[in-house]
Amino acid sequence: MDGLDARVPVISPRRPFRDWVSTFGALSWSGFRRYATYRQATIAGSFTNTVFGFLRCYVLLAVAAGAAGGRPGGYGAEQLASFVWVGQGLLTVVSLWGWTELADRIRSGDVAADLLRPVPPIVGYLAPDLGRAGHAMIFRFLPPLAVGALFFDLYAPSRWFTVPLFALSIVLAVVASLGLRFLVNATAYWLHDARGPIALWTLSAGVLAGLYFPLRFLPDWLAVLLWVATPFPGLLQTPLDVLVERDPAPVQLGLVALQAVWATALITAAVFVQRRAERRLVAQGG
Amino acid sequence: MSVIAMRGLRKDFTVRVGRGRLRREKRTVTAVDGIDLGIERGEMVGYIGPNGAGKSTTLKMLTGVLTPSAGEVSVCGLSPVPQRTRLALTIGVVFGQRSQLWWDLPLRDSFALLRHVYRVPAGAHAARLRRCRALLELDEFLDTPVRQLSLGQRMRGELTAALLHGPSVLFLDEPTIGLDVVSKQAVRSFLAELGGSGDVTMVLTTHDLADIERLCRRLVVIDHGRVVHDGTIEALHARYGSRRRLVVDLDAPLAPDFAVPGAELVALDAGGHRASFDLLSSVAGAVVAELTSLAAVRDLALVEPDIEDVVARLYRS
Ligand SMILES: Nc1ncnc2c1ncn2[C@@H]1O[C@H](COP(=O)(O)OP(=O)(O)OP(=O)(O)O)[C@@H](O)[C@H]1O
Numbered sequence: 341m342d343g344l345d346a347r348v349p350v351i352s353p354r355r356p357f358r359d360w361v362s363t364f365g366a367l368s369w370s371g372f373r374r375y376a377t378y379r380q381a382t383i384a385g386s387f388t389n390t391v392f393g394f395l396r397c398y399v400l401l402a403v404a405a406g407a408a409g410g411r412p413g414g415y416g417a418e419q420l421a422s423f424v425w426v427g428q429g430l431l432t433v434v435s436l437w438g439w440t441e442l443a444d445r446i447r448s449g450d451v452a453a454d455l456l457r458p459v460p461p462i463v464g465y466l467a468p469d470l471g472r473a474g475h476a477m478i479f480r481f482l483p484p485l486a487v488g489a490l491f492f493d494l495y496a497p498s499r500w501f502t503v504p505l506f507a508l509s510i511v512l513a514v515v516a517s518l519g520l521r522f523l524v525n526a527t528a529y530w531l532h533d534a535r536g537p538i539a540l541w542t543l544s545a546g547v548l549a550g551l552y553f554p555l556r557f558l559p560d561w562l563a564v565l566l567w568v569a570t571p572f573p574g575l576l577q578t579p580l581d582v583l584v585e586r587d588p589a590p591v592q593l594g595l596v597a598l599q600a601v602w603a604t605a606l607i608t609a610a611v612f613v614q615r616r617a618e619r620r621l622v623a624q625g626g
Numbered sequence: 627m628s629v630i631a632m633r634g635l636r637k638d639f640t641v642r643v644g645r646g647r648l649r650r651e652k653r654t655v656t657a658v659d660g661i662d663l664g665i666e667r668g669e670m671v672g673y674i675g676p677n678g679a680g681k682s683t684t685l686k687m688l689t690g691v692l693t694p695s696a697g698e699v700s701v702c703g704l705s706p707v708p709q710r711t712r713l714a715l716t717i718g719v720v721f722g723q724r725s726q727l728w729w730d731l732p733l734r735d736s737f738a739l740l741r742h743v744y745r746v747p748a749g750a751h752a753a754r755l756r757r758c759r760a761l762l763e764l765d766e767f768l769d770t771p772v773r774q775l776s777l778g779q780r781m782r783g784e785l786t787a788a789l790l791h792g793p794s795v796l797f798l799d800e801p802t803i804g805l806d807v808v809s810k811q812a813v814r815s816f817l818a819e820l821g822g823s824g825d826v827t828m829v830l831t832t833h834d835l836a837d838i839e840r841l842c843r844r845l846v847v848i849d850h851g852r853v854v855h856d857g858t859i860e861a862l863h864a865r866y867g868s869r870r871r872l873v874v875d876l877d878a879p880l881a882p883d884f885a886v887p888g889a890e891l892v893a894l895d896a897g898g899h900r901a902s903f904d905l906l907s908s909v910a911g912a913v914v915a916e917l918t919s920l921a922a923v924r925d926l927a928l929v930e931p932d933i934e935d936v937v938a939r940l941y942r943s
């Protein structure tokens with residue numbers, strides 16, 4: 341077969357930046373396409389998120405009505421409604437639950453196929469995950485938000501940079517979430533069965549990321565501790581606080597910067613763990 | 627320099643075996659036990675052995691997904707594990723039992739994606755894909771998501787995926803497993819054509835020895851992680867004294883003490899009417915002539931030595 345030999349241009353591992361962008365882009369697009377094939381799951385998921393949106397919204401608005409001064413955690417009623425409805429979409433975008441793909445592939449030995457590609461595994465998971473998040477932004481984020489906007493008064497941001505900052509904050513949340521999920525799943529390299537760590541992650545992510553209640557309802561010292569010492573608030577609470585302008589501009593910016601620090605740290609840790617794992621990797625199955 | 631070189635290659639697995647309810651004992655399984663092998667550019671090597679011999683384990687070490695316990699290994703001058711992502715650009719791999727395609731995407735999209743992952747120039751990619759589509763008859767299911775493909779269709783897709791970046795070394799672990807006769811033939815003639823150019827080095831494991839007969843000049847047999855034979859199929863036959871067999875149907879029964887030099891009467895069936903001889907040398911003509919003088923020969927068949935038999939004997943020994 342012509343061209344199937346070593347004379348085909350062998351690409352240097354130091355590929356130019358442009359090549360990397362196109363590889364990354366193609367992988368991201370594959371992630372988008374992949375989720376686009378599951379239409380019924382997308383519709384069912386959106387519907388569920390919307391239903392729970394109503395429940396959460398009525399509960400929080402009742403809390404606000406009963407709170408002294410009507411501003412629990414420093415949020416007004418419109419801000420709380422936005423917090424809920426934007427959060428209902430965002431929780432799928434940042435994939436707060438139910439990602440066990442890497443653990444499953446380690447367990448079955450299919451992870452060997454990931455290693456046979458000329459891209460570092462972490463890139464091979466991050467790029468498609470951003471594509472998945474893009475798909476979720478359109479098909480899981482917008483529908484509940486549209487319904488919420490029909491039935492409730494939502495908060496309209498007043499600062500010009502809030503929306504772009506919110507977008508950046510979402511990207512950082514997705515990256516941090518992938519880093520965390522990768523680390524949790526990677527325990528399967530050592531434990532063979534990552535169900536324990538994954539269950540722990542599912543439990544803590546909901547509470548500590550601010551899904552069940554806004555973390556600002558907690559005493560200040562505890563909220564600060566959560567933000568600085570754990571990556572969880574950066575997954576959901578930070579983007580939401582940014583959008584509803586819960587804090588003055590400098591704090592708003594500072595929260596996103598903190599998110600960036602956590603995202604970098606988590607991806608670095610994931611790369612490190614993957615390297616360690618590969619050194620002792622046992623690819624399962626004949 | 628050899629394209630593939632292994633020196634003292636070893637892999638030990640530590641397994642924990644439960645003994646009783648609480649105690650667990652560590653045990654070491656040696657899957658590959660000191661393999662020395664050199665494979666030159668353009669060679670097509672059949673790498674065979676019984677179940678659990680260590681074939682897949684060897685291929686995993688050659689492709690960089692498994693770290694050897696000891697020994698040296700190099701493929702295309704690279705050290706597989708540390709230089710894995712670089713090596714990935716120059717090798718093509720098919721592990722028959724697992725998929726390297728994107729499960730949810732149509733085959734066509736997987737191929738398009740591979741072009742970007744491997745940074746293949748569009749022209750070269752299109753040319754190779756056209757070739758594979760024709761030879762492996764992919765067109766029928768090119769738009770079907772991989773998860774909906776039959777095993778044979780998927781395997782043809784896997785082979786294509788392994789080749790689109792123009793690898794100079796191919797590792798195929800049971801590429802014909804579970805395929806029907808027609809698909810097997812399609813895959814074999816495809817690989818034969820690929821190997822015919824002399825540029826692609828190929829290492830193939832299989833339990834279907836017809837694959838080997840069709841494709842591989844060189845046969846490496848391993849057992850318990852060690853090489854027990856390395857050479858041509860003919861050399862294997864010679865070493866194990868495989869013989870051609872002559873089966874003759876006669877009108878009259880043959881006496882059991884019938885003898886012709888160079889032939890050995892091994893069976894007399896059907897009341898002496900059917901005689902089977904192992905031929906030690908080219909004496910079929912002489913045997914038939916001698917028999918004709920005793921009784922009319924109604925039918926005869928000459929059976930070539932069977933590679934399955936030799937290999938079975940080799941595995942058992
Ligand atoms: N991950 C693992 N952990 C423990 N032992 C393993 C592991 N993988 C393989 N082995 C052992 O190593 C030996 C060789 O396995 P391998 O998969 O290489 O065999 P094989 O020659 O490919 O066999 P088959 O023809 O059945 O595919 C077997 O005894 C197997 O039990």
Ligand SMILES: [Mg+2]
Pocket residue numbers: 626681682683799
């Ligand atoms: Mg095997």
